[in-house]
Amino acid sequence: MKFDLLSTDTGSKARAGTITTDHGKIETPIFMPVGTVASVKGVHQRELKEDINPDIILGNTYHLYLRPQTEILKKAGGLHKFMNWDRNILTDSGGYQVYSLSARRKIKEEGVKFKSHIDGSYHVFTPENVMEIQRTIGADIIMAFDECTPYPCDYKYAKRSMHMTHRWLDRCVNHLQKVDPLYGFDQTLFPIVQGSTYKDLRKQSAEYIASVGAEGNAIGGLSVGEPAEEMYAMTEVVTEILPEDKPRYLMGVGTPINILENIALGVDMFDCVMPTRNARNGMLFTAHGTINIKNKKWEDDFSPLDEMGTTFVDKDYSKAYVRHLFSVNELLGKQIATIHNLGFYMWLVREARKHILAGDFARWKNMMVKQMDKRL
Amino acid sequence: MKFDLLSTDTGSKARAGTITTDHGKIETPIFMPVGTVASVKGVHQRELKEDINPDIILGNTYHLYLRPQTEILKKAGGLHKFMNWDRNILTDSGGYQVYSLSARRKIKEEGVKFKSHIDGSYHVFTPENVMEIQRTIGADIIMAFDECTPYPCDYKYAKRSMHMTHRWLDRCVNHLQKVDPLYGFDQTLFPIVQGSTYKDLRKQSAEYIASVGAEGNAIGGLSVGEPAEEMYAMTEVVTEILPEDKPRYLMGVGTPINILENIALGVDMFDCVMPTRNARNGMLFTAHGTINIKNKKWEDDFSPLDEMGTTFVDKDYSKAYVRHLFSVNELLGKQIATIHNLGFYMWLVREARKHILAGDFARWKNMMVKQMDKRL
Ligand SMILES: [Zn+2]
Ligand SMILES: [Zn+2]
Numbered sequence: 001m002k003f004d005l006l007s008t009d010t011g012s013k014a015r016a017g018t019i020t021t022d023h024g025k026i027e028t029p030i031f032m033p034v035g036t037v038a039s040v041k042g043v044h045q046r047e048l049k050e051d052i053n054p055d056i057i058l059g060n061t062y063h064l065y066l067r068p069q070t071e072i073l074k075k076a077g078g079l080h081k082f083m084n085w086d087r088n089i090l091t092d093s094g095g096y097q098v099y100s101l102s103a104r105r106k107i108k109e110e111g112v113k114f115k116s117h118i119d120g121s122y123h124v125f126t127p128e129n130v131m132e133i134q135r136t137i138g139a140d141i142i143m144a145f146d147e148c149t150p151y152p153c154d155y156k157y158a159k160r161s162m163h164m165t166h167r168w169l170d171r172c173v174n175h176l177q178k179v180d181p182l183y184g185f186d187q188t189l190f191p192i193v194q195g196s197t198y199k200d201l202r203k204q205s206a207e208y209i210a211s212v213g214a215e216g217n218a219i220g221g222l223s224v225g226e227p228a229e230e231m232y233a234m235t236e237v238v239t240e241i242l243p244e245d246k247p248r249y250l251m252g253v254g255t256p257i258n259i260l261e262n263i264a265l266g267v268d269m270f271d272c273v274m275p276t277r278n279a280r281n282g283m284l285f286t287a288h289g290t291i292n293i294k295n296k297k298w299e300d301d302f303s304p305l306d307e308m309g310t311t312f313v314d315k316d317y318s319k320a321y322v323r324h325l326f327s328v329n330e331l332l333g334k335q336i337a338t339i340h341n342l343g344f345y346m347w348l349v350r351e352a353r354k355h356i357l358a359g360d361f362a363r364w365k366n367m368m369v370k371q372m373d374k375r376l
Numbered sequence: 377m378k379f380d381l382l383s384t385d386t387g388s389k390a391r392a393g394t395i396t397t398d399h400g401k402i403e404t405p406i407f408m409p410v411g412t413v414a415s416v417k418g419v420h421q422r423e424l425k426e427d428i429n430p431d432i433i434l435g436n437t438y439h440l441y442l443r444p445q446t447e448i449l450k451k452a453g454g455l456h457k458f459m460n461w462d463r464n465i466l467t468d469s470g471g472y473q474v475y476s477l478s479a480r481r482k483i484k485e486e487g488v489k490f491k492s493h494i495d496g497s498y499h500v501f502t503p504e505n506v507m508e509i510q511r512t513i514g515a516d517i518i519m520a521f522d523e524c525t526p527y528p529c530d531y532k533y534a535k536r537s538m539h540m541t542h543r544w545l546d547r548c549v550n551h552l553q554k555v556d557p558l559y560g561f562d563q564t565l566f567p568i569v570q571g572s573t574y575k576d577l578r579k580q581s582a583e584y585i586a587s588v589g590a591e592g593n594a595i596g597g598l599s600v601g602e603p604a605e606e607m608y609a610m611t612e613v614v615t616e617i618l619p620e621d622k623p624r625y626l627m628g629v630g631t632p633i634n635i636l637e638n639i640a641l642g643v644d645m646f647d648c649v650m651p652t653r654n655a656r657n658g659m660l661f662t663a664h665g666t667i668n669i670k671n672k673k674w675e676d677d678f679s680p681l682d683e684m685g686t687t688f689v690d691k692d693y694s695k696a697y698v699r700h701l702f703s704v705n706e707l708l709g710k711q712i713a714t715i716h717n718l719g720f721y722m723w724l725v726r727e728a729r730k731h732i733l734a735g736d737f738a739r740w741k742n743m744m745v746k747q748m749d750k751r752l
Contacts, residue, residue, distance in 0.1 A: 038700065042707040046688060068675070068700040075676050076696065082678075084692050299444070300451050302458075312422060316460050320452065324414065324444040331418040331707060 001141070001188040001215045003247050009355075011362025013239060013266035016353045019216075019247055021140045022185035023080070023088045026055040028247060028268040029352055031259065031345045032090060034276060037063045038083040041276055042335045043342070045084050051311045052342045056088035056140070058271045061133055062097035065123075066116055070136040078138030078183045090271070091139035093130050095192075095220070096252065099148040107147060109164060127171035131179060131189075138183045143218060144172045146192040151225040158196035165194045166208050173212065190249060192220040197230045199237050206241035216269075217242045218249040223258070223272070232261055239266035256285050256348055256372050260365045263352050275345045279337035282326045285344045289374030291319075293337065298323040305336070311343035377517070377564040377591045379623050385731075387738025389615060389642035392729045395592075395623055397516045398561035399456070399464045402431040404623060404644040405728055407635065407721045408466060410652060413439045414459040417652055418711045419718070421460050427687050428718045432464035432516070434647045437509055438473035441499075442492055446512040454514030454559045466647070467515040469506050471568075471596070472628065475524040483523060485540060503547035507555060507565075514559045519594060520548045522568040527601040534572035541570045542584050549588065566625060568596040573606045575613050582617035593618045594625040595643070599634070608637055615642035632661055632724055632748050636741045639728050651721045655713035658702045661720045665750030667695075669713065674699040681712070687719035 002020040009015070019026040033040045033048065035057045040048055048054070059079055064070070068082070076082035079089055098105050098112050105114035111126030127145040134142040146165040149158050169191045181187050191209045195201030209217055219238050222231045235250060242248050249269035250262050259270050275285060282294040286306050291298075298319040305322055306314040313336045325333030348368075355361040378396040385391070395402040409416045409424065411433045416424055424433070435455055440446075444458070452458035455465055474481050474488050481490035487502030503521040510518040522541040525534050545567045557563050567585045571577030585593055595614050598607045611626060618624050625645035626638050635646050651661060658670040662682050667674075674695040681698055682690040689712045701709030724744075731737040 037704045037706060038697070039706045039708045042711070044689075044708065044711065045692060063704075067704050068696075072676055072696065072700070076678055076694075082694075082697055082700075084694075084697070300448055302452055313420075316421060318452075318458075318460075320444075320448065321414070321458055321460070324448070324458075328413045328439075328443050330413060330415045331710065332415045332420065334707065335418070335420065335711070 001186065003216065003245065005245060007357050009264075009361040010359055012264040012365070014263045014352070014356045014361045014365075015266060015268060016356040017247065017268060021088055021188070023086065023140050024055065026088055027350075027353060029263045029349045029356075030055060030269050031349045032056050032058045032269065032271040033342050033345075034058050034060075034271055034273045035083070036060045037067060038079060040338075040342070041280070042331075042338045047339060048085075049087070051339060052346055054087070054342075054346055056090060057085065059089055059091045059137065059139060060094070060097060061091045061130065061137065062094035064091070064137055065094065065133050066118055070133055073138070074136050074182070078136075080138065080183075088141070089139040090141040091134050091137050091143065092251070093134070093143040093145040094125050095143075095146045096148045098125060099150065109167075127168040128175040131172055131176045135179050135182055135187065138181070139187065140185070141188050141190055141216065144169045144189060144191045146194060146220055148221050148224065149194065149196045151197065153196040155198060158198055158201055162194045162201050162205050165192065166205070169209070169212065188215045190214060190216045190218045192218045192251070193238050193242070194221045195234075196221060197226055197234060199233070202234050202237045203241060206238040210242055214246070216247040216249060218251055219267070220251045222250065223252040223254050228258060228261070231258070232265060235262050235265045235267060256345065257369050259345075259348065260352060260369055263349075264362065264365055270349070275341035276338050279341040280334045282333070282337060284337055285341050285372075286376070287344070287368070287371060289372055289376045291376045293319065293322050294326045295323070305340060306344070309340060309343060310347045311339050313339045314343070377562065379592065379621065381621060383733050385640075385737040386735055388640040388741070390639045390728070390732045390737045390741075391642060391644060392732040393623065393644060397464055397564070399462065399516050400431065402464055403726075403729060405639045405725045405732075406431060406645050407725045408432050408434045408645065408647040409718050409721075410434050410436075410647055410649050411459070412436045413443060414455060416714075416718070417656070418707075418714045423715060424461075425463070427715060428722055430463070430718075430722055432466060433461065435465055435467045435513065435515060436470070436473060437467045437506065437513065438470035440467070440513055441470065441509050442494055446509055449514070450512050450558070454512075456514060456559075464517070465515040466517040467510050467513050467519065468627070469510070469519040469521040470501050471519075471522045472524045474501060475526070485543075503544040504551040507548055507552045511555050511558055511563065514557070515563065516561070517564050517566055517592065520545045520565060520567045522570060522596055524597050524600065525570065525572045527573065529572040531574060534570075534574055534577055538570045538577055538581050541568065542581070545585070545588065564591045566590060566592045566594045568594045568627070569614050569618070570597045571610075572597060573602055573610060575609070578610050578613045579617060582614040586618055590622070592623040592625060594627055596627045598626065599628040599630050599648070604634060604637070607634070608641060611638050611641045611643060632721065633745050635721075635724065636728060636745055639725075640738065640741055646725070651717035652714050655717040656710045658709070658713060660713055661717050661748075662752070663720070663744070663747060665748055665752045667752045669695065669698050670702045671699070681716060682720070685716060685719060686723045687715050689715045690719070
């Protein structure tokens with residue numbers, strides 16, 4: 001993997017760059033649509049590629065491990081071939097999902113024992129086997145196995161957990177060297193900064209992560225319920241320390257406004273289920289605020305779904321039509337809203353990149369943040 | 377509406393023709409995908425047009441009347457504009473749906489009082505208001521209001537019901553003349569032959585329907601649970617009588633085999649929820665038989681979904697991948713299966729047309745019926 005930092009904004013810490021992997025270029029800042037179990041819910045791969053057009057998508061190790069299971073992915077020749085996606089893929093490490101299981105998992109130094117949410121069967125994730133699982137899935141960027149602490153988290157727990165995440169990182173790095181990639185292309189490991197909402201812990205963790213010298217670095221444990229201001233404060237501490245010449249990935253973030261604010265703080269990569277999950281509930285993001293398309297007010301609004309939208313759904317369908325599809329619970333409503341939201345997220349990060357390269361990102365960002373903070 | 381009969385098969389009564397309406401040409405024999413509430417479930421209009429490519433689709437008056445309601449469709453400028461579909465649309469009359477409500481409807485000479493399946497509210501359909509509703513929906517081909525009898529149906533009831541359907545037809549024809557089309561294009565009324573599974577009633581009904589001199593004629597009350605042989609026997613009686621120079625539409629039929637057998641008996645138009653509904657349950661139709669894609673046997677079959685398939689899904693996705701999507705209940709599984717099945721149905725009727733024009737339909741039909749009668 002290669003990262004070229006092309007430009008840094010004058011009015012903020014926003015950066016434009018290009019990551020190059022064996023599956024092509026990723027123009028940063030980038031948003032990565034979430035394809036949990038080898039599908040971005042409701043979107044054909046053809047639409048994903050031609051209409052939404054992200055350079056990279058995300059898969060979830062926890063879900064893929066349970067179904068279709070690594071054995072099937074291995075026989076398929078990896079996730080790219082299995083799902084017919086020839087651009088970049090990033091897989092998380094399962095840490096976040098395991099944390100979400102709460103009552104159904106036990107975290108120890110060795111690893112995490114957990115109960116499948118599907119059939120209640122017991123499984124163990126360790127730094128070592130998660131590296132092997134991610135080798136088998138075969139994503140281009142793979143994540144270190146970490147503990148994602150909840151919010152709020154008491155200082156003592158956060159500190160102990162952070163050090164364990166650091167020790168787990170060492171085990172990930174060591175073990176990955178012993179297991180070769182399976183499908184003839186490189187895989188790059190990103191370590192993850194933890195430390196909850198404590199500045200001193202975040203600083204300490206960022207320094208440890210930076211010292212590892214990975215090709216890219218991630219910030220985890222945020223967007224777990226803390227106020228946006230606390231999130232931004234943590235991002236700021238961390239991006240001050242993480243190396244400038246490596247991409248920075250803020251995991252699980254967030255709203256369009258969260259994304260712009262974090263780009264301004266020097267983050268390059270994002271993922272979040274929000275555009276897809278909210279779409280399935282009828283919530284649309286636009287440049288002028290959010291729309292609840294289920295609302296009766298759209299019943300006879302025959303204007304295009306989003307006049308400024310960049311995907312075919314924005315022109316092909318009216319607000320009244322999509323409102324109708326939600327009111328009769330038609331699959332197509334979810335499909336349309338998903339493509340719209342992902343198209344909007346992609347537009348937003350592409351536009352951010354243009355403004356960074358043009359040198360007027362900060363002004364544009366402030367205008368957009370104001371403009372998007374409305375309910376239509 | 378205009379119908380040009382281009383060719384009749386030598387070995388059967390199969391016909392190839394062209395219907396021309398204000399929304400373009402319909403090459404017959406044709407299968408009409410069902411878009412119950414202004415959406416072919418799980419399929420974007422763009423995919424419907426470019427990938428599945430039918431000349432006409434079907435909407436359901438009963439469902440559209442309840443939601444989005446005629447007032448919204450009128451404000452939208454009719455169903456074509458509301459759903460963004462600029463080719464032909466046919467609407468049924470609601471008769472079949474009202475029949476399906478069984479305990480929740482009362483049939484009288486005046487019309488049918490029924491309880492909405494959504495909110496339990498009471499409504500009345502009469503031949504007159506159903507004509508007005510269909511004027512407001514604005515389909516190119518609209519159906520007479522009829523009673524669709526169940527199977528089995530005793531002779532006395534079937535006879536009485538048939539005569540009421542005939543009287544209702546007269547009321548439809550009379551009333552339609554008093555209500556102008558709303559959107560600047562013509563609408564053509566198709567009357568419906570009833571008579572349950574009684575040859576003498578079917579004959580009598582077909583003669584009455586033929587005497588009306590409509591531009592196209594339909595056969596209703598079949599595919600309601602009777603054995604295929606009884607269906608074919610009724611179709612045969614009716615197509616002997618219905619005028620040759622008018623298209624014949626067999627409502628609600630059927631499996632790929634049913635369609636080919638009825639084409640051989642002189643039917644030109646079909647609709648059925650089977651390809652879409654079965655798709656959502658993981659059942660795929662192919663030229664070599666049906667596939668239950670949920671079956672574990674496809675788990676590691678990475679061959680294309682259908683090597684002979686004509687739509688993008690057949691090449692883009694493997695059997696193992698689609699099997700996985702169904703096993704994790706991903707929307708995309710239903711979307712893929714729906715496009716595959718509709719693509720297959722369209723291929724089947726297009727291919728039938730080619731063989732009718734080439735003069736070797738009967739032989740091809742017999743080969744296909746044998747070949748498709750398998751579970752893979
Ligand atoms: Zn440490
Ligand atoms: Zn009669």
